Amino acid sequence: MRPFGVCAVCLAVLPLSRPYLSAPTPQLSMQLPGLIIGGGIAGLTTALALQRRGLAVTVCESAPEIKPLGAGIWMAPNAMQVFHRLGIADKINAGGVPLRNIQVVDARMQPIMRTDQERVRQRFGYTTTAIRRARLQETLLAELAPGTVLLAKTLASFTQHEQGVTVHFTDGSVLQAGYLVAADGIHSAVRGVLFPGARFASTGHIVWRGISPVRLRPEFQQSIMEAWAHGVRFGFSEIADGVVDWFVGEYAPGVTSYPQGLKNHLLDLFRDFAYPITTILEAADEARIIRNEITDFDPIPSWSQGKVCLIGDAAHASTPYMGQGGCQAVEDAFALAQCLEQEATVEQAFAAMQRLRRAKALHIVRTSRLMGKVGYLQHAPAALRNFIIRTTPSFIIEQQFRRVYQLNF
16 A cells, blocks of 8 residues: 555546557667566556557566565556556456545544545546555556566666667576666666665655455445544555555654564554554554655656656655555556657657656655655644644645646646
8 A cells, every 4th residue: 555645635637538559650669679677566557558559568577476465555546547548447446446535534533634536536537446556466467468577587787779778687688678667666776877866865754554354334444544643644445345454654763673562562552543443453464564664765857868767666756645656657657658659769758758747746756745744743733734624625625636636648
């Protein structure tokens, strides 16, 4: 799960297109196939978008096998519109839980903010879908041509030349490609070569993620709920019938161990919160709880250099407080494939993609940093925050949603 997605609300919709298929441009079809580094959501979506356009591509993943790892993720309407264009939105909805409302609540589970996802669906065609990250990955893999993904391929180095890019791997193999797409995450090895001066911004916040076998009361089903109180955050949603994906956010710089056990620590943080938070935590398997330190990096000057391009977290990683990390990667993937089809050269395509995507991606980075501060407020500042959000007219909240959910390509 990409946590804290509801926080975006504290701050001209395009119609859905049909799944888009067309012949590749002569310029790109005559080049060597593309090569993608990274077999996560960004890399697999990019490969699918390229193949839908008849463009050859290979994905290289460093893991020796693709395992069902991770917790859940929220695919917001902007990502779902992309999946619609790729012809797989219905499969993703079938594999997850389309949500009917999103709420920020207090410790008593009383609403601070609530959105009507039916109105969102009417405007954008989709609501947010909560799904296991592994299930989403499986859905994308099943749509790719056989042999698209190569496993146990760890990047060692790459060189650019007139014909494209030569890529060396740690197993001694070498691949030639017309262009290279880096979808290798926030600690991108490719970005480290192209833009070694990227500055990370540590927050001191820790996010714990897990999945619990819990059947929620009806009023909590098909919903994202995020509780803000006492300087901590707890969010949860169903990702399947009787399965709840959850996260905890706390400020804990330098803390790496808990003498009474992690699960007891988390239960202690939320002992004063109403149902179902402690019920969800009690059902969790402590050994499967995932720890992430929250960070991002300052915007880099460009997402590409020559025939090499960065996408997703490799290009513009954000903190998770808007729940848009995976969604922005999905937008990048479709926009990149579209530009590679339409532009005369790889370099022109990469520049066009950045023009389409940079302003929105950086808006997410900056706004998410702000929401990382707002959600952890305590005492009088928290009371003032809650009052302001509760009294904000709904049309203003909806305007903020539209800016995030609208596509410009």
